[in-house]
Amino acid sequence: MDLRDLSYFETIATTATYEEAADRLGLTKQALTKAVRRLEQDLGGPLFLREGRGKAITPLGEVLLERARRLRLTVSDIERELRGHAQGLAGVVRIGGGTTSVENLLPAAFRVLNEQAPGVRFELSIGMADALKDKLRRDELDIIVSPCHGEDETEFDTQVVLRDEVILATSPRHPLLQRGTLRIEDLAEARWALQSQSLSLRAWLDAAFTTHGFPAPTPLIESDSMIMLHRMVEEMQLLTFCARYMRRALVELPCPQVTMPRNFALMTRRDAYLPPAVHLLKSVILKTADLSGGLTP
Structure with missing residues (x-):
């Protein structure tokens, strides 16, 4: 089994079409088709099936894809280990x-x-x-x-290496600051600026509300940019959920039910x-x- 064919196969399997894989690798579609055929001959079964104008990977292909990924990482580790021995305390740390x-x-x-x-x-x-x-x-x-x-x-x-807490924060002018320590029900009418739902912080906050029997917050503004969220919170007197260290000009709203302990590793x-x-x-x-x-x- 040729290692280059395996590398080509991994790219083919993770792109929509042979044409896209060929563009990414700088090869022709015919060259990639031949590489797949060689692998199929070695393994005794099909790796892809035609599906409309594209392709679908077979169960045999799924197994080979997982093994190809592992092999690529192993080869990369070998290369880095040998370079490490040659260079000693030199090189690039990513x-x-x-x-x-x-x-x-x-x-x-x-x-x-x-x-x-x-x-x-x-x-x-x-x-x-x-x-x-x-x-x-x-x-x-x-x-x-x-x-x-x-x-x-x-x-x-x-x-x-570090421990932190993620807290509720708002602008210094927000009226909720006059109420001292809050409970989750005090936040029912609040307006929010939050991270996207795909991020773990947002998932934790949503779960904190639903666990206590309240609907998850519906943000007025949703963004993956903390800088933008902070600016919007300051300008519009919204609430946000951020690391205590990152609150900067914002003020913490004490609410133990939605305070998230966090470890950095x-x-x-x-x-x-x-x-x-x-x-x-x-x-x-x-x-x-x-x-x-x-x-x-």
């Missing part, structure tokens, strides 16, 4: 994080690592937790600092090879977290 972790941990960690290993360079990706975890799964990142949930501890190697792919520079960065971040004692409100 790290991802959200705004909270980047502002609190990474600047000091990068400074210390640069002093200890000046040959190391950094590629920093800033984004939402779900997107960063997908990049980690695809071996596009070596390590991420991200909010950690129970299922993450099963899938990834995790080490908690260093995450790497389970059983993946980590270059020496990544191991050193992990130890530096852990020491930085110990010194900082967590997030500053």
